[in-house]
Amino acid sequence: MTATERLVIIGGDAAGMSAASQARRMKNADELEIVAFERGHFSSFSACGIPYWVSGDVAERDALIARSPKEHRERAIDLRMRTEVTEIDVPGGRVRSRDLASGEESWTGYDKLVIATGARPVRPALPGIDAPGVHGVQTLDDGQALLDSLSRTKGRRALVVGAGYIGVEMAEALLKRGYEVTVVDRGEQPMSTLDPDMGRLVREAMSRMGITTISGTAVSKILTGDDGRVRAVATDDAEYPADVVVLGIGVEPETGLARAAGLPLGRHGGILTDLAMRVRGHDNIWAGGDCVEVLDLVSGRERHIALGTHANKHGQIIGANAGGGYATFPGVVGTAVSKVCELEIARTGLREKDARAQGLQYVRATIESTSRAGYFPGAAPMTVKMLAERRTGRLLGVQIVGREGAGKRVDIAAVALTARMTVEQMTTLDLGYAPPFSPVWDPVLVAARKATAAVRKAGA
Amino acid sequence: MTATERLVIIGGDAAGMSAASQARRMKNADELEIVAFERGHFSSFSACGIPYWVSGDVAERDALIARSPKEHRERAIDLRMRTEVTEIDVPGGRVRSRDLASGEESWTGYDKLVIATGARPVRPALPGIDAPGVHGVQTLDDGQALLDSLSRTKGRRALVVGAGYIGVEMAEALLKRGYEVTVVDRGEQPMSTLDPDMGRLVREAMSRMGITTISGTAVSKILTGDDGRVRAVATDDAEYPADVVVLGIGVEPETGLARAAGLPLGRHGGILTDLAMRVRGHDNIWAGGDCVEVLDLVSGRERHIALGTHANKHGQIIGANAGGGYATFPGVVGTAVSKVCELEIARTGLREKDARAQGLQYVRATIESTSRAGYFPGAAPMTVKMLAERRTGRLLGVQIVGREGAGKRVDIAAVALTARMTVEQMTTLDLGYAPPFSPVWDPVLVAARKATAAVRKAGA
16 A cells, blocks of 8 residues: 655645646545645636626636636545645645634645745835725735725726736726726836837827826825725826726735745745756745746746746646656746737737847847738738847747737747747748738738848848 | 849749749849739739638729739839740740730740749539539639629529638638538548548538538539529539539649649649759749649648748749849648638648658647637637657647637647647747636647647557
8 A cells, every 4th residue: 555645735726726636637545635725715716817807708706716625625635725824844844824714723744845825916015005995906805805896986087006917907997897097107118028119009009998008107105085095196296086096016926935934036036946846955845836936948047927827837747746747847938918908919038128138139120010911801900029139030039019810929939939940930930821810921920021131131 | 234134934923923022122123134924914913812802801803912013013023914924945045925915926035034833723624614603713813703603693502612721711702692502522521631520520610600511522513504504513413503603622733834844843743942942953943832842841741732821932032042142941831721701720730641641650639628718708619639749749730620719829830840849848838828818728738738648648
């Protein structure tokens, strides 16, 4: 008879529960006991779906739950909800947890440990930040609180702080609910994950949709009314009346437990792992999802990217390894897509400033084309920007702003970056062509041709 | 002063005129004279667009013309319309042409020659094939003749012979015009560019749209009425009444001139070229577009693929080389996308029978997923089939049948095939994820995971 090992997982969302599920597929309960701790009310939910629940596109909160605690338990995963891990004792091989209802604490020993503590929203220490009517959108509880707040609020002025992915998606959600939406952002242009010349296109499109974007501006204070609720947001120069405020500033790795346990953290505060997602220096501890840093295959540096698709991949790889198999996560190329109403925004690889920071010299090409053959109904304009390394012509990054059919074209570049293709190699890629799908030269190929010419022109 | 060279081009469509344009960009008229011969009425038109003109999606014929003869002439390209080249005299370095209006013939010498004679529709020698009401759809003239015929025809029964790309696109076009559409095809399932299990999905979807597909059946005869017009199509077993018949059987390389001139032809009747698109054994003759065979990078064999996107690439490469520059066309991976009403159909790489023919052992994986997050409005089902080489796990091919958002996902696989990735490498591709664009695991990644498991299971 095999001795039963115990796998303990901290965090019951995408990375943690994917790890649990994959480990369970590989070993049954006689061989491997799996205990998972989640401090919240929900397991395995899609945080990325919250804006679409707020907008009304997704009618029910529970549609965002991929697998309920009950479903996990039915697969012999001992998922303990509303139970917070408060300490990792690495030398002792155990974690201390507290039942949030009863306040009772206990220790649980582990043979193998998975840290999947996720990320927490950046919440600047501003006066008024905790006032009623000011909402984050990180958890389903946050989403519910925002929806409750919207239903209680008569005014129709919404202010979103931050113009990154969450900010612009929430701007769309609130616009769809009939709010007058203003976005205040510190960046030079919205979507600072793009170069400013492409971010400008996003701002212009948002403006045409009726969303006001105030860029290059920091919020200094949140002002409240006599009832204590938010009534406006102040910057150094102005006041913006607001009936509801949504914080979409971004997130940072939730690594307090790991830091206290002496586990290695990187420059962005995320846990550092090896390619098998093991915490560096620890054979029996893995970490994945929004709490880790990942290798950027283009720059060769670690980055922090909070994204459900990475968390799921990490979990699957951790589960395979913790279950006695073998799998690795080679890294990312930094792909992201987003949507504001009809506008599709995508990026992969390096921005100009990333390339400069890494000592890479580059050329750039920006082209305008259409999503379908120009004569085909619904052909929508699309701008593609491409960066290539000077001399070698290696693809460094692509950014796309357009409409239907624009966003997922970034996948072509994501695969090309992974394969370390040159832009000249990309010019002959055999991409799908038919008039309803693409012009005879796909926009990505047009950009690759122009980038190739720029590489030649820049010379040695 | 530089001596003026003369570049002669046979064929005024995509490949020929792209070559002319690119050569003109590289050399001005003092250095390079460009003479192009086109026997038809139109230059640089989109044959792929004809079904959408017939359907009414594209209102005007001229929308399908990328560049008119006049526009070419304004760029110092001596394009002679309605002038057919009747002979290539390779030792003499000249071509004989005939003005189709006057019947006059003359010889034109060349320093460099481009053969871009395109393809001709397969037109089986059936009784009745030339009857009024039977139409091909290769040229704009063909399209106009079909539209004229439709406007004169009272009956609403259309029969399409062939269920390949042209056949299914014409079926959609006629359905949109309010016809009762029957497709008769020799293949086991429609879309023989897919494996039969995927073709079956196409047939089922077409049937739900109200298109009748008769598979595994050859047309033996076209029956005409007392007025001489088509009235039905006969197979060995049955008769199908038809007021109009469209031939969508496919095309074959138009290489009569090249054959007569002793130029090398391949197994499929297409001209054989080197990587710079030079006709093998001839330093000053290039060929491209629908009249050549191209290297399939996955199988390592030559294929004939008539597709506007390849023709444009060939032309651009030929023009660069003929203009004194340097460019190559490495080959294709066999990507194609098509649409029948809401159905999107895509393929790249090898089918099962291609792999077998090449001695490749393979595993296969078929998965069902959705185009967007399952909870997101408009999430549409999609079936992805993936083939991987046994033991090495190298990706061999992908086929996709789905709805909106399905077709262009094949580009991910097209790039991965070009980079010779394994299906396991594909499982960690950093593809764009957000709920309106993809489930958290993109369908292509789900297929790659299943294919990876199949490779492992098949063992050594």
